[in-house]
Amino acid sequence: MEENKMSMPERFLKVLTAPGEAFRVIVADPRILWPGLVIISISLLLAILAIPELKQYTAETLVASGKSLDQVALAMKIVVPGALVGTILAMPMVWLAQAGILALYNQFSVGEARFKQLLAVAIFSGVPSIIKSVISTGLIKTMGYKAALQVSTSLALFLGTASQTSFLYRLLGQIELFSIWGLVLLILGSSLAMKKKVKGLAIYLATIWLIYVVVMTLVVKTPAV
Numbered sequence: 510m511e512e513n514k515m516s517m518p519e520r521f522l523k524v525l526t527a528p529g530e531a532f533r534v535i536v537a538d539p540r541i542l543w544p545g546l547v548i549i550s551i552s553l554l555l556a557i558l559a560i561p562e563l564k565q566y567t568a569e570t571l572v573a574s575g576k577s578l579d580q581v582a583l584a585m586k587i588v589v590p591g592a593l594v595g596t597i598l599a600m601p602m603v604w605l606a607q608a609g610i611l612a613l614y615n616q617f618s619v620g621e622a623r624f625k626q627l628l629a630v631a632i633f634s635g636v637p638s639i640i641k642s643v644i645s646t647g648l649i650k651t652m653g654y655k656a657a658l659q660v661s662t663s664l665a666l667f668l669g670t671a672s673q674t675s676f677l678y679r680l681l682g683q684i685e686l687f688s689i690w691g692l693v694l695l696i697l698g699s700s701l702a703m704k705k706k707v708k709g710l711a712i713y714l715a716t717i718w719l720i721y722v723v724v725m726t727l728v729v730k731t732p733a734v
Contacts, residue, residue: 517543524633532630532698539629549600551639555646556596560589566654600635607631611699614713620703630698634691641687662686683722692718
């Protein structure tokens with residue numbers, strides 16, 4: 510019972526330093542409201558900080574593409590609200606999707622997890638994405654939006670820039686290091702919630718993730734950064 514009293518800041522820290530210990534507490538005492546609000550608030554603050562650079566980059570891109578001044582002005586009215594609303598809605602949608610995918614495995618494997626536990630695991634597994642956002646915002650503020658986009662945290666960085674249009678480069682561009690970190694946390698936390706071995710769940714989630722990566726490679730023509 511004492512372990513379940515781990516404070517919220519401790520939970521966030523332990524997810525990074527001792528994830529097994531953290532997820533045992535999170536599964537035993539799942540909380541979704543405050544952790545979710547904390548992550549969304551941090552993401553929203555980071556998005557607000559990057560608004561000046563985003564507006565400048567968007568305007569320059571539209572002008573370079575030959576858009577008229579009226580079209581640029583209209584787009585500029587949409588870009589900021591769109592970015593902020595997207596920031597608020599994106600993470601809850603991802604968490605719910607992840608929890609739903611985990612719930613399917615839990616059902617068919619006769620696991621012991623409740624949906625709230627899986628949702629809590631999904632939320633705390635998003636901590637690496639916040640770290641990436643902090644780094645990205647810092648780069649945007651110091652280098653500008655366009656230059657920051659050139660800084661890759663995907664496996665594509667090992668290929669250099671010689672073949673950016675190749676399928677392999679775009680595929681590796683979708684395999685982002687912070688996403689892998691988050692996936693590992695998701696596997697660990699959900700296996701504890703379901704009381705299932707890590708191997709089977711890892712194969713299940715990795716297969717779904719790889720399918721997603723391939724689809725995104727085919728749809729997105731530029732590599733992720």
